[in-house]
Structure formats: C-alpha cells, structure tokens
Amino acid sequence: MNDSNRDMKEYIKSWGLPDCLKDCSSEYEYKFSPHGIINTNEAEEYLFDDRNFKFSIWNPSTGLALFTMDFFKTPIQYSSKNPFIILELIVSGQ
Known part of the structure; x- marks a missing residue:
C-alpha cells in the first residue's frame, strides 16, 4: 500500500462514525475490503487508488455491512468552475 492510500484510509477513519452510531461505536468499524x-457478493478488493476509493462501515461480530460508500473519478467532463460531488445511493435488499 502506498503512502497516498494509507493517508486516505487514515483520513476516512478520522471522520469518525455517524452521530446515530455514537452510542454503539464499539460495534462498528471502517472496512476497506x-x-x-x-x-x-463482491469478491474483488475494493478499488483504492488515486482519488478512487471504497469503504464500508461494518459490524465485525455479525459480519454485516451497515453501508458501503464508493468515491470515484468520472470520465465525464462537466463545465463548472465550482467543485461538486455526485451522490449515488444504492440500497441493498438485505
């Protein structure tokens, strides 16, 4: 793992858990695979490279992911002077 990836993982962990999980924070942790x-049903490693990364918040005791978030660079060029984020929410049936 290169320094950039290690720094990104540490940065993500520094966000802490969402407020709604604060009371049960010992049950959940960040997962990068x-x-x-x-x-x-994902068998491959989560993508984690230059400005593309994916992580989950999961419960290691149950093996269940609470949610997974995926950030990636898009090949589409937008004509905007202001930076922005596109959020795509995919809900699992589980």
Missing part, C-alpha cells in the same frame, strides 16, 4: 462481510 469485502473480505469477511457476509451481506455482499
């Missing part, structure tokens, strides 16, 4: 998560 699908291994061990039972409610996913």
Whole structure:
C-alpha cells in the first residue's frame, strides 16, 4: 500500500462514525475490503487508488455491512468552475 492510500484510509477513519452510531461505536468499524462481510457478493478488493476509493462501515461480530460508500473519478467532463460531488445511493435488499 502506498503512502497516498494509507493517508486516505487514515483520513476516512478520522471522520469518525455517524452521530446515530455514537452510542454503539464499539460495534462498528471502517472496512476497506469485502473480505469477511457476509451481506455482499463482491469478491474483488475494493478499488483504492488515486482519488478512487471504497469503504464500508461494518459490524465485525455479525459480519454485516451497515453501508458501503464508493468515491470515484468520472470520465465525464462537466463545465463548472465550482467543485461538486455526485451522490449515488444504492440500497441493498438485505
């Protein structure tokens, strides 16, 4: 793992858990790979490179991911002077 990836992982962890999980924070942690998560069909490692990354917040005791977030660079060029984020929410049936 290169320094950039390590720094990004530490940066993501520094966000802490969402407020709604503060009371049960000992049950959840960040996960940067699908291994061990039972409610996913992803077999490949999460993409984690230059400005593209994916992570989950999961419960290691149950093996269940609470949610997974994926940030990636898009090949589409937008004509905007202001930076922005496109959020795509994909809800699992589990």
